[in-house]
Amino acid sequence: RKEVEQDPGPFNVPEGATVAFNCTYSNSASQSFFWYRQDCRKEPKLLMSVYSSGNEDGRFTAQLNRASQYISLLIRDSKLSDSATYLCVVNPNAGNNRKLIWGLGTSLAVNP
């Protein structure tokens, strides 16, 4: 099993739709998680950090399910500008002594 797995998509949704991505991780000791977005030919940018059960920032909600070892990203009222690749990132251990593990990303296209 890969350390971090994401459905590559693409997810094609109309403007205004709600869309959710899941990300599964293999190390049950993982303590913190991040969602990044990456626009085509641009650098990854931090979207959200998740340290406990979840986090919410405007239209974006991240939820953590430790029992099933997955985190999800929910985007409500999708905008055209949300079209991007969303990268799931996992800190595989407690503290600062481990490198982050990156998923391959989920591609989202929001259509007019």
Place this chain on the structure above:
Amino acid sequence: NAGVTQTPKFQVLKTGQSMTLQCAQDMNHNSMYWYRQDPGMGLRLIYYSASEGTTDKGEVPNGYNVSRLNKREFSLRLESAAPSQTSVYFCASSSGLGQPQHFGDGTRLSIL
């Protein structure tokens, strides 16, 4: 507010040539990283520096060397460029290994 600055942004090399990619951060971060990103491969860690004075190999270090010049600067050197090293290179920094990373806007390198 520069964040992470990479130079150059674009470069074309001939096989066998050498070059150094430069990276500097102004966020007083301890940890710095070099990644490459190829289509369908996601971000792959080349080398990282957990703190000033230390460097370690990532998952794809062959053909590269790094120098952590000081706390701000982390350079990546290709001693004898090969076409397989054609890629987009990203430098990133974070306060510590398990913390969210902030990226430069990348160097697009083509090797002919």
